[in-house]
Amino acid sequence: xxxxxxxxxxxIKTRGQQATLRCSPISGHTSVYWYQQALGLGLQFLLWxxxxxxxxxxxxxxxxxxxxxxxxxxxxxxxxxxxxxxxLYLCASSPDGNYGYTFGSGTRLTVV
Amino acid sequence: xxxxxxxxDQVNVAEGNPLTVKCTYSVSGNPYLFWYVQYPNRGLQFLLKxxxxxxxxxxxxxxxxxxxxxxxxxxLKKPSALVSDSALYFCAVRDVSNYQLIWGAGTKLIIxx
Numbered sequence: 397x398x399x400x401x402x403x404x405x406x407x408i409k410t411r412g413q414q415a416t417l418r419c420s421p422i423s424g425h426t427s428v429y430w431y432q433q434a435l436g437l438g439l440q441f442l443l444w445x446x447x448x449x450x451x452x453x454x455x456x457x458x459x460x461x462x463x464x465x466x467x468x469x470x471x472x473x474x475x476x477x478x479x480x481x482x483x484l485y486l487c488a489s490s491p492d493g494n495y496g497y498t499f500g501s502g503t504r505l506t507v508v
Numbered sequence: 509x510x511x512x513x514x515x516x517d518q519v520n521v522a523e524g525n526p527l528t529v530k531c532t533y534s535v536s537g538n539p540y541l542f543w544y545v546q547y548p549n550r551g552l553q554f555l556l557k558x559x560x561x562x563x564x565x566x567x568x569x570x571x572x573x574x575x576x577x578x579x580x581x582x583x584l585k586k587p588s589a590l591v592s593d594s595a596l597y598f599c600a601v602r603d604v605s606n607y608q609l610i611w612g613a614g615t616k617l618i619i620x621x
Contacts, residue, residue, distance in 0.1 A: 438614050452606065488551075496542045496544075499553070
């Protein structure tokens with residue numbers, strides 16, 4: 397069974413540009429979660445999608461947005477990039493909250 | 509409010525010694541508790557979970573965790589630490605209102621040869 401896949405692995409952008417990060421969940425998982433992790437620190441919750449709908453949102457500005465497609469894959473878009481957006485962005489999927497999440501390996505976003 | 513606390517930012521243990529990484533939680537009802545490990549520049553890997561049953565839960569890589577309801581704790585343990593256990597460890601509890609996981613801040617475990 398394929399795990400959660402994220403692309404690209406690394407992404408370098410210039411301040412003010414837009415970044416698009418992608419996530420494919422485990423087959424059968426309908427929920428996708430996005431987290432930001434800066435400098436190997438804690439996880440900051442960004443977004444939760446389930447069945448194509450945004451279910452919850454963390455304390456991030458509106459320039460962080462995303463969507464979930466009919467096949468349950470997801471995109472995270474970050475507009476007007478700032479230097480402090482440089483971080484590891486982790487995607488996780490779950491069939492439901494009872495059994496925890498499965499994480500992808502992350503996308504390392506560097507803003508220069 | 510529901511929450512998870514990992515009171516130690518870092519734990520240092522000599523190789524071969526037992527290790528404990530602490531986690532306490534606050535949640536209404538019966539808790540669903542999880543431990544994950546993160547190696548550098550990688551995603552989180554599931555170690556173990558407690559949902560119900562035996563208070564001592566065994567997981568991957570020789571780790572185990574003890575659920576203590578009276579102390580609202582779920583400490584991660586291993587009888588004999590390996591250098592390769594050095595990583596960042598996260599404790600999490602399920603939010604009873606929406607099934608999201610609430611995460612602790614993480615504990616950096618350093619095993620010295």
